[in-house]
Amino acid sequence: MSDGATVTKDSTDIYDVERYRRDFPILSKPMNGKPLVFLDSAASAQKPRQVIDAMRYVYENEYANVHRGAYALSADTTTAYEGARTKVRDFLNAAHSREIIFTKNATESINLVANTFGRDSLKAGDEIIISTMEHHSNIVPWQMLRDQMGLVLKAVPITDDGEFMMAEYEKMLSSKTKLVAITHTSNALGTVTPAAEIVEKAHAVGAKVLLDGSQAVVHMPVDVQALDADFYVFTGHKLYGPSGVGVLYGKETLLDAMPPFMGGGEMIAQVTLEKSTWAALPNKFEAGTPMIAQAIGLGAAVDYVTEIGMDRIRAHEQDLLTYATQRLSAVEGLKILGTAPVKAAVISFTLGDIHPHDISSIIDRAGVACRAGHHCAQLVMDRFGVVGTTRASFGLYNTRAEADALAEALETAREFFG
Amino acid sequence: MLDELRELYQEVILDHGKNPRNFRDVEDATSQAHGSNPLCGDQLVVYVKVGDDDIIQDVSFVGKGCAISMASASMMTELVRGKTIDGANHMFDHVHHMCTGEGEDVDVTEFGEDADRIGVLSGVREFPVRVKCATLAWHTLKAAMEGKEEASSEA
Numbered sequence: 001m002s003d004g005a006t007v008t009k010d011s012t013d014i015y016d017v018e019r020y021r022r023d024f025p026i027l028s029k030p031m032n033g034k035p036l037v038f039l040d041s042a043a044s045a046q047k048p049r050q051v052i053d054a055m056r057y058v059y060e061n062e063y064a065n066v067h068r069g070a071y072a073l074s075a076d077t078t079t080a081y082e083g084a085r086t087k088v089r090d091f092l093n094a095a096h097s098r099e100i101i102f103t104k105n106a107t108e109s110i111n112l113v114a115n116t117f118g119r120d121s122l123k124a125g126d127e128i129i130i131s132t133m134e135h136h137s138n139i140v141p142w143q144m145l146r147d148q149m150g151l152v153l154k155a156v157p158i159t160d161d162g163e164f165m166m167a168e169y170e171k172m173l174s175s176k177t178k179l180v181a182i183t184h185t186s187n188a189l190g191t192v193t194p195a196a197e198i199v200e201k202a203h204a205v206g207a208k209v210l211l212d213g214s215q216a217v218v219h220m221p222v223d224v225q226a227l228d229a230d231f232y233v234f235t236g237h238k239l240y241g242p243s244g245v246g247v248l249y250g251k252e253t254l255l256d257a258m259p260p261f262m263g264g265g266e267m268i269a270q271v272t273l274e275k276s277t278w279a280a281l282p283n284k285f286e287a288g289t290p291m292i293a294q295a296i297g298l299g300a301a302v303d304y305v306t307e308i309g310m311d312r313i314r315a316h317e318q319d320l321l322t323y324a325t326q327r328l329s330a331v332e333g334l335k336i337l338g339t340a341p342v343k344a345a346v347i348s349f350t351l352g353d354i355h356p357h358d359i360s361s362i363i364d365r366a367g368v369a370c371r372a373g374h375h376c377a378q379l380v381m382d383r384f385g386v387v388g389t390t391r392a393s394f395g396l397y398n399t400r401a402e403a404d405a406l407a408e409a410l411e412t413a414r415e416f417f418g
Numbered sequence: 419m420l421d422e423l424r425e426l427y428q429e430v431i432l433d434h435g436k437n438p439r440n441f442r443d444v445e446d447a448t449s450q451a452h453g454s455n456p457l458c459g460d461q462l463v464v465y466v467k468v469g470d471d472d473i474i475q476d477v478s479f480v481g482k483g484c485a486i487s488m489a490s491a492s493m494m495t496e497l498v499r500g501k502t503i504d505g506a507n508h509m510f511d512h513v514h515h516m517c518t519g520e521g522e523d524v525d526v527t528e529f530g531e532d533a534d535r536i537g538v539l540s541g542v543r544e545f546p547v548r549v550k551c552a553t554l555a556w557h558t559l560k561a562a563m564e565g566k567e568e569a570s571s572e573a
Contacts, residue, residue, distance in 0.1 A: 355484035357458055358427075361545055365423055373458045387459050387482050412420070416427055417485070 015316045020308065021397045023048040034367030037402045042187055042215060042346055042393030043371050045240045047301075054300035055242060058293045066292055067266060067283070081292055084299025085282070091302045092232065093223040094249050098281035101248040101255070102295050106214045107137040109233035109248035110181070112285065113210055114141040116258040117231075118179070121208075124150035126178040129207075131156040131164060131193075132383055133186040136376040138212045142181060152176070158383060162189035162338040170201060177207040184216035184232075188377035188391065189338025190321075190346030192216070199228050208254065214238055218395070219317055219344040221310040224249050236294065240396075241301030245294035248285070255281050262287040305396070313396045317345035320394045324403035328392075331410050337384050345394035348375070351410060354417045356388045362416060363409035370406070426541040426548070427485065430493075435485030440478040440495035447476075453558030453569040455550055460487050464558040472502050477559070484551050490539055491555030497532055503563055509536065513556050516540050517549050 021027050024046045029036055038046060064074040066081045082097070089097045103109045122128075128142050132155045146153045156169045164182070173180075180202040185192050195216075199209045210231035216222055217234045224232045231250045237243040250258075260267055260278055264287035269277040278284045305313060324347055328334055333352035351359055356372035363370060373388040374381045381388060392406055444450075444465035454461045462481025469475050477499050479491045494513075498506040505528075512524035513536060526533040542552045554569075561569035 357484040357548070357551065358486070361426065361548060362423060378459070381459075416423065417432070 013312070015312055017316065017397065017399055020048075021399075023050065023304075024397055025049060025052070027397060031367040031369065032365050034365075037366075037368040037405045039392040039394065039398065039402065039406060040369050040371050041218070041395035041398075042238065042375075042391065044237045044243065045218065045395050046397070047242070048240055048304050050304050051241055051297050051300045055293045055297040058296050063293070065289055077292060080296050080299075081290070084295045084302075087299040087302045087306075088247055091217070091222075091306065092247075092249055093225055095225060096252055099249055099252050099255065101250065101282045101285040102290055103233075103246040103248050103285075104244060104291070105237075105246035106212060106233045106235040107141075107246070109231075109246050110137055110210065110212065111141045112248055112261045113231050113233075113250075114145045116261050116285075117208070117254065118142075118145045119149070120257075120259055122149060122151060122178050125152065125176065127152040127154060127172075127174070127176045129154050129156060129169070129172050129177055129180045129182075129202075131158065131182050132379040133158050133162065133164070133189060133191060133377065134181075134183055134379065135187050135212065135214070136378070138181055138183060138210075139379065155379070156182075158189075158191070158380075161340050162186065162191045162343075162380075163340045164191065164193045164198070166194065166197065169198065173201060173205045173207070175205055177202065177205050179210065180207050181210040181212070183212040183214075184222070185213070185219060185344050185346075186338065186377070186380070187215045187346070188348055188375040188380040188389070189340070190215075190343035190348070190393075191338055191340040192220075192342045192344055195229070196227050199230075203228065215344060215346070218305075220314045230254055236298040236301065239298070239301050240304060241298035242294045245291045245298050247298075252281065255285070260284050260287070264288045266290070308396065316396065317394050317398075320398055320400065320403060321345040321347070323400050324392065324394065324406070327403050327407045328410070331407055332414065334410065337380075337386070337389055345398075346391065347393075348389040348391045350386055350389055351413060352417065354413060356390045358417065359390045359410070359413050362413040363406065366405065366409040366412065368402075368406050368409045422544060426545055428538045428541065430535075430538050431485060431489040431541075434489035434492040438479075438488050438492035440492065440499075441480060442478050443480060444476050444478050449562045449565060451558050451562035451567055451569050453481075453554050453561070455483075455487075455554050456570065457550070458484070460484065460551070460554065462487070462491060462555060462558060464491070464555060464562050466559065466562050468503065468563070472504070474498055474501055474503070474506060479555060479558075483554070484548075486542065486548055486551040487554050490552045493535065493539070494555050494559060497535065498559065506559065506563065510556050510560050512536060513539065514553060517542050517552050519543065 062076040066078040202209045208230040211229045213234040236245040267287040337348045360372035371391045447465040450465045460483035464479045467476040477495045515521045542548045558569040
């Protein structure tokens with residue numbers, strides 16, 4: 001980036017949340033006449049000025065199509081776009097930049113794997129293992145593939161605390177298992193799954209593993225090589241980046257062996273009427289003009305969180321999680337779903353028999369934004385016998401005072417429906 | 419803040435939401451329809467029994483949803499019983515216009531005292547994301563009267 005946008009580093013290790021909050025223009029805008037208390041980063045996070053500026057900079061100073069023009073402007077854009085790829089590589093500690101594929105979002109990343117690796121490597125009778133705490137995006141593509149190819153889809157159950165049941169998983173694994181697709185952190189419950197152990201056990205039976213890291217990369221440092229993940233996906237907009245860009249990490253040997261996902265420009269080496277040959281990685285999987293400014297914006301977001309430090313973000317959010325859990329537990333009739341010992345700063349709850357949408361409307365009037373509903377995780381809702389929950393999710397910019405505001409707004413909801 | 423909320427959650431809505439009337443099926447229903455709001459997962463089934471004279475003899479519902487959707491469904495069953503199909507359709511048009519601002523304004527004089535009772539639902543206009551909660555039961559009733567099996571808040 002050449003726009004000079006950087007995060008000012010603290011001279012001490014104190015986490016100055018107020019300073020970071022000032023980086024997010026929307027956080028100073030009132031909501032329903034009250035200060036905005038944004039507790040829905042798990043659905044989509046707000047954007048720091050550094051990301052907004054980086055995208056504006058692209059359009060104002062260095063925009064042209066990538067990998068095409070022989071002129072300086074196109075070369076500048078290409079450098080910035082590929083620079084974003086390198087930033088994501090560093091962020092995930094992937095071995096090579098060519099193992100980072102830009103997609104539209106995590107959903108497209110999973111569908112890409114299902115339609116290339118899945119179709120190419122699996123055959124009727126093969127088994128795919130997911131869990132019951134997956135987001136719909138890590139369920140439906142596999143159901144579609146199952147129905148198209150005659151596969152078997154199994155789901156590892158979760159405990160009453162929302163923990164991944166390792167013993168059940170071990171029982172499901174066999175030589176028939178070809179793919180394990182598990183979330184690294186549950187969007188509905190906050191549970192952080194024992195991903196490294198899940199991978200190790202899958203590899204022991206020869207299965208590949210896809211980890212859905214959309215909710216993980218935002219809360220903690222992630223190292224795909226340490227996890228030994230075969231595929232790792234996440235979306236940009238939950239990581240303080242723009243919507244419209246996601247990431248698929250894949251091990252080079254696997255990506256090399258996979259057929260392309262979509263055909264078009266950019267992904268070819270040579271085209272004749274008779275046949276075409278494919279470009280090398282990563283272009284083979286990036287047909288057509290990519291999401292140029294969004295990828296560069298994601299690069300800026302990665303710079304932003306890296307500058308603060310994912311370890312420090314995790315520590316800050318864990319403090320909020322502990323504090324908010326105590327604060328909310330004191331609200332009469334409130335029940336938290338998802339009480340795993342290792343979890344991210346996501347609190348899903350019910351309050352008496354008040355419907356989540358009624359809760360959401362009431363706390364919205366106090367300026368508190370929470371998600372209400374099934375959170376695209378209906379298997380989780382079924383598991384706990386509820387139609388939906390209210391979910392407060394915390395990001396790098398949230399404060400203890402905001403947890404207080406939520407608890408107070410919930411008391412108002414109780415008064416109404418008590 | 420509380421004043422606006424009391425506009426939405428009027429006493430009568432809270433009462434119907436907690437103790438929905440006609441919350442049952444109708445064994446000899448002449449038609450029924452299933453309504454769903456895919457955004458929140460709310461579901462309900464509306465049963466109607468219409469006589470040869472086109473008069474709604476019985477109407478009921480079962481389902482799960484928020485206070486607004488339950489209250490709207492409950493109040494609807496009380497309001498349309500005894501009405502003709504045409505009369506119920508007029509009431510639908512009125513509710514739809516009142517909640518969304520879309521469609522033709524309806525002359526409410528034909529509803530008599532019922533007009534005030536329907537009026538308590540008008541609070542959703544200040545809460546755009548809740549409009550579909552209030553109208554789901556009415557869309558489902560309309561679908562049932564038209565012989566359709568499914569209604570969606572997204573329709």
